[in-house]
Amino acid sequence: xxxxxxxxxxxxxxxxxxxxxxxxxxxxxxxxxxxxxxxxxxxxxxxxxxxxxxxxxxxxxxxxxxxxxxxxxxxxxxxxxxxxxxxxxxxxxxxxxxxxxxxxxxxxxxxxxxxxxxxxxxxxxxxxxxxxxxxxxxxxxxxxxxxxxxxxxxxxxxxxxxxxxxxxxxxxxxxxxxxxxxxxxxxxxxxxxxxxxxxxxxxxxxxxxxxxxxxxxxxxxxxxxxxxxxxxxxxxxxxxxxxxxxxxxxxxxxxxxxxxxxxxxxxxxxxxxxxxxxxxxxxxxxxxxxxxxxxxxxxxxxxxxxxxxxxxxxxxxxxxxxxxxxxxxxxxxxxxxxxxxxxxxxxxxxxxxxxxxxxxxxxxxxxxxxxxxxxxxxxxxxxxxxxxxxxxxxxxxxxxxxxxx
Numbered sequence: 201x202x203x204x205x206x207x208x209x210x211x212x213x214x215x216x217x218x219x220x221x222x223x224x225x226x227x228x229x230x231x232x233x234x235x236x237x238x239x240x241x242x243x244x245x246x247x248x249x250x251x252x253x254x255x256x257x258x259x260x261x262x263x264x265x266x267x268x269x270x271x272x273x274x275x276x277x278x279x280x281x282x283x284x285x286x287x288x289x290x291x292x293x294x295x296x297x298x299x300x301x302x303x304x305x306x307x308x309x310x311x312x313x314x315x316x317x318x319x320x321x322x323x324x325x326x327x328x329x330x331x332x333x334x335x336x337x338x339x340x341x342x343x344x345x346x347x348x349x350x351x352x353x354x355x356x357x358x359x360x361x362x363x364x365x366x367x368x369x370x371x372x373x374x375x376x377x378x379x380x381x382x383x384x385x386x387x388x389x390x391x392x393x394x395x396x397x398x399x400x401x402x403x404x405x406x407x408x409x410x411x412x413x414x415x416x417x418x419x420x421x422x423x424x425x426x427x428x429x430x431x432x433x434x435x436x437x438x439x440x441x442x443x444x445x446x447x448x449x450x451x452x453x454x455x456x457x458x459x460x461x462x463x464x465x466x467x468x469x470x471x472x473x474x475x476x477x478x479x480x481x482x483x484x485x486x487x488x489x490x491x492x493x494x495x496x497x498x499x500x501x502x503x504x505x506x507x508x509x510x511x512x513x514x515x516x517x518x519x520x521x522x523x524x525x526x527x528x529x530x531x532x533x534x535x536x537x538x539x540x541x542x543x544x545x546x547x548x549x550x551x552x553x554x555x556x557x558x559x560x561x562x563x564x565x566x567x568x569x570x571x572x573x574x575x576x577x578x579x580x581x582x583x584x585x586x587x588x589x590x591x592x593x594x595x596x597x598x599x600x601x602x603x604x605x
Contacts, residue, residue: 210600216241216602218596219247221258221278225594229262229275238420250276252603257282280305281343283602286330287586289392290314290351290420292367295326297333298582299340301394302593304403306406306580319370327482343592345378346386346598349584350395350556351407352420357390357433357588386598390587392416393540394431394440396575396583397424403583409535413440413528414575415521417471417541421459421463424521425532432532440553443467445524465520468496468542475499475513485509500545514546515553522557529562529570537572544574 219239224230227238232250236243253259260279265420280303290298295314298306310333316322324348334341352366360376365410379387390398397406397414406412408425423431431441443463444456451460464470472494479488486502486511487494502510525537543550551572558567577583592598 201565210421214596216250216601217252217599218243218594219289220246221596221599222594224250224259224276225278228259230277231275233245233271233273234332256427256486256603257603258599278302283345284341285341285346285368285589286334286344287582287584287587287589288326288330288347288349289582289585290349291328291392291467292352294304294410295329296582297329298580299333299337299584300582300586301587302345302584302589304586304590306582307340307482309582310336316368318368319373322370323378326379330383338387344383345602346388346589346592347383348367348388348390348585348588349375349379350390350392350572350588351506352392355389357388359388360389362389364575386601388592389398390585390588391424391440392420392569392584393422394424394433395587396540396577397426398431398537398591399577399583399587400475400575401426401429402587405538405573406536411532411534412536413525413532413534414423414538414540415525417466417517417521417539418468420465421521421524423528425528425534426523427532442524442528445527447520447523463467463518466524469498471499471513471517471543474516475509478509484508496542497545500543503546503549510546514549515542518550518553521550523561525554526558526561526567529558529566534570537570538575539572540578541576545580546573 204598219241220235223235223238231518232246232284233243234595236246251261257279259276262275262277267435282302285300287300293313293315294311296311309413314325327496349505351365356363360374362370362375364370369411375389376387393416399416400406401412410429412426414487416422423440424441424468425440437443442460444454444458446458447462447465449462453459454461454464475487475494479485487498488503490498500509502516554572589598
């Protein structure tokens with residue numbers, strides 16, 4: 201048999217296993233005959249796959265279903281508690297780590313500032329943080345099946361390589377392989393915003409939609425695009441850099457080298473800078489008496505209290521975001537727009553400004569009845585990288601590794 205034929209057999213095995221596991225995970229409790237009907241797999245194939253999953257402890261049999269006249273069918277559901285994943289959210293100056301079981305249940309979490317100036321200090325620090333976290337929670341970890349990492353920048357998620365980060369120079373950093381070798385666990389990496397979009401699809405605001413766009417405003421501005429239930433990446437693995445749509449050709453220079461990019465006006469630092477400029481001009485505001493360092497959250501609170509300056513700042517941001525979002529609506533015709541970031545603390549003001557723009561700048565049939573909502577997962581930022589593990593189970597890549605182990 202040729203190598204190509206062997207590869208095809210392995211792929212079929214992975215896809216069939218994933219189809220069965222996915223049905224049990226998403227539809228369970230479900231019987232074997234129902235799985236066969238829904239998957240179009242032969243009952244004998246379903247029996248073989250479910251036997252493997254049962255032996256590995258990834259699924260379990262539960263109470264029998266009501267009889268329809270013949271022998272009552274035993275139902276199956278996934279078993280998540282014994283299997284754990286470490287999710288790491290890497291920021292420009294902060295790291296967050298969390299332990300999840302395979303259902304997405306949060307078991308432990310930790311966060312602290314993390315300063316790194318090159319890829320060597322990044323990896324050394326990452327090794328140490330992961331080692332310390334796992335050591336501090338060794339009583340909780342029964343079987344560590346994966347480590348997942350989200351980060352700002354451009355990532356080849358398939359090859360596990362970090363190609364670009366906005367705060368340090370990297371040279372095709374093989375992060376997945378390095379982490380896998382060090383901790384003897386599968387490692388998945390992804391862009392932070394794309395991971396957020398995937399998490400919203402699995403666990404949050406977009407779980408009832410197959411096509412959605414998440415727009416995140418934080419240190420920068422990014423988008424994660426879900427098409428047919430999958431993160432849209434394209435041939436180069438990176439899509440959704442909405443922050444580098446040019447909004448104002450005469451605007452400020454962006455870190456990318458161009459002028460007037462969206463994130464020069466719609467990022468946390470830009471929002472705060474605009475508010476401080478207006479305060480410096482003597483505008484009256486509740487923010488004028490603010491003694492600590494001004495934050496986006498402070499501006500949102502003032503806007504919610506009907507402060508004119510704060511509302512002006514947020515409406516400007518909403519207008520600029522609306523222009524860029526209108527472009528993505530015309531391109532992708534999503535079923536939903538999800539907004540993420542501190543700026544959503546003033547959701548009503550922000551969404552009103554965005555909606556006015558998209559109604560004037562996108563096709564009516566595309567924006568009519570289009571939901572624009574806030575993220576439901578802002579309180580659990582590490583759920584983004586965990587979504588990579590969930591995807592690897594549902595598409596069979598991690599599932600097959602577990603069955604072979």
